[in-house]
Amino acid sequence: MRYPLPHAARVVLAKIYYQLVVSPGSDPRLLGGWADMLGRLIPRKPGLRPKLAPNELELDWRSLWIVLKKRVWASASDADDSL
Secondary structure (H helix, E strand, O other), X not given: OXXXXXXXXXXXXXXXXXXXXXXXXOOXXXXXXXXXXXXXXXXXXXXXXXXXOOOOOOOOHHXXXXXXXXXXXXXXXXXXXXX
């Protein structure tokens, strides 16, 4: 990002991009761009001051868990069905 963002704007944008990434039925081509932007908004690089403190941004873990569960265990159950 070229210009520094205020913390309040950074938090709001991170929440929006997070919801876009974990929303069901999204186009996979768009997910990569959204995830990349989310990574740019909340980076934690060693030796540098974090752009957001952990207490400034709380994201709902349940929506991410649902997406991961569908991706990880759906492929395992599909493999079991083929046996």
